[in-house]
Amino acid sequence: MYPALIEEYVRPQSVADALAAIARYEAGDAIFLAGGQSAMQAMKSRMLRPQCVVDLQAISELKGIVSDASGVRIGAMTRYVEIAASAELQGGFAALGDAARRVGDRQVRNRGTIGGSVCWNYAASCTPAVVLGLQGQLRLTSGDGASRSVAADDFFLGPLETARNDDEILLSVEWPLFVERSGSAYAKWGLVTDALPVIGVCVRVSLDADGRCESARVVLSGLANGATHVAAGDSLLLGCDGDADAIEAALKRIAQDTDTHSDMSADADYRRQLIVSIGRDVTATAFRRARGEA
Numbered sequence: 265m266y267p268a269l270i271e272e273y274v275r276p277q278s279v280a281d282a283l284a285a286i287a288r289y290e291a292g293d294a295i296f297l298a299g300g301q302s303a304m305q306a307m308k309s310r311m312l313r314p315q316c317v318v319d320l321q322a323i324s325e326l327k328g329i330v331s332d333a334s335g336v337r338i339g340a341m342t343r344y345v346e347i348a349a350s351a352e353l354q355g356g357f358a359a360l361g362d363a364a365r366r367v368g369d370r371q372v373r374n375r376g377t378i379g380g381s382v383c384w385n386y387a388a389s390c391t392p393a394v395v396l397g398l399q400g401q402l403r404l405t406s407g408d409g410a411s412r413s414v415a416a417d418d419f420f421l422g423p424l425e426t427a428r429n430d431d432e433i434l435l436s437v438e439w440p441l442f443v444e445r446s447g448s449a450y451a452k453w454g455l456v457t458d459a460l461p462v463i464g465v466c467v468r469v470s471l472d473a474d475g476r477c478e479s480a481r482v483v484l485s486g487l488a489n490g491a492t493h494v495a496a497g498d499s500l501l502l503g504c505d506g507d508a509d510a511i512e513a514a515l516k517r518i519a520q521d522t523d524t525h526s527d528m529s530a531d532a533d534y535r536r537q538l539i540v541s542i543g544r545d546v547t548a549t550a551f552r553r554a555r556g557e558a
């Protein structure tokens with residue numbers, strides 16, 4: 265299929281010019297284009313029929329990863345391939361690399377961006393689950409100069425829904441605080457290697473000086489409602505020292521209490537089994553990383 269008629273294509277060099285281009289149109293009549301891995305399909309199927317496409321690829325201020333003692337900032341136009349290769353995303357941030365290394369195929373990883381993924385917020389996707397699991401802050405700005413930072417918990421509203429307004433551009437995903445002795449991991453199972461997740465699990469843990477979990481966060485992808493924070497799962501990991509039996513027991517409870525669905529890819533029970541089998545490995549990896557072992 266071909267897209268409906270697009271009247272204008274612009275390729276601005278700055279965020280200010282991108283916002284000015286969007287502002288010339290009614291809300292929703294102009295869209296940003298990042299890697300195009302979801303937007304192009306949506307335009308071809310005419311789910312999206314924009315009059316104007318504002319291509320963000322030439323805006324260098326939206327690209328790159330900055331990591332220092334105060335935290336991490338990933339520009340919205342940073343591609344999966346760059347996140348996958350980043351040596352800076354270790355410990356508590358390692359789940360970002362896990363996800364980026366396994367998104368789609370090589371072409372998707374070379375084109376797709378963190379910003380496009382979180383703004384699209386597809387139900388079965390990897391990055392939104394990791395950004396939610398790691399409690400990222402989404403930095404947005406609009407043409408009137410107003411900018412705001414939205415916590416991931418408030419940003420992801422449901423499949424294909426976010427708190428971003430049509431006239432806002434996502435600048436970056438940020439973690440303003442670095443937490444010591446923290447580790448995270450993400451893994452998924454899809455119908456073919458590196459496909460969209462039938463189930464994906466992201467776990468982040470922070471350990472106290474004795475190696476026991478003092479804070480945890482469990483997020484699932486591949487559920488009907490998209491990336492889902494399982495708050496009860498967080499509590500189940502508290503106090504745990506990474507013992508395999510304790511992790512397995514926690515994951516079984518999480519799976520039991522999660523509302524899974526059946527579709528062409530897997531039935532509800534199989535999804536529960538995946539939560540346990542993927543989740544126990546992911547959790548063990550998060551503990552190892554928090555201890556500085558991996």
Ligand SMILES: Cc1cc2nc3c(=O)[nH]c(=O)nc-3n(C[C@H](O)[C@H](O)[C@H](O)COP(=O)(O)OP(=O)(O)OC[C@H]3O[C@@H](n4cnc5c(N)ncnc54)[C@H](O)[C@@H]3O)c2cc1C
Pocket residue numbers: 295296297298299300301302303304320340341366367368369372375376377378379380381383384386388389390391428432433434435458459460461
């Ligand atoms: C074959 C295939 C396999 C895939 N497999 C996976 C997978 O395993 N896991 C997974 O998570 N995803 C997968 N995807 C989806 C992929 O991750 C997309 O890259 C992602 O959903 C969109 O990122 P993008 O950069 O291509 O954004 P685009 O498609 O260009 O844009 C997506 C949406 O975000 C908006 N947008 C983009 N950037 C901004 C910004 N800075 N500010 C405001 N709005 C913005 C656009 O207007 C559009 O509405 C797959 C896609 C394909 C084609």
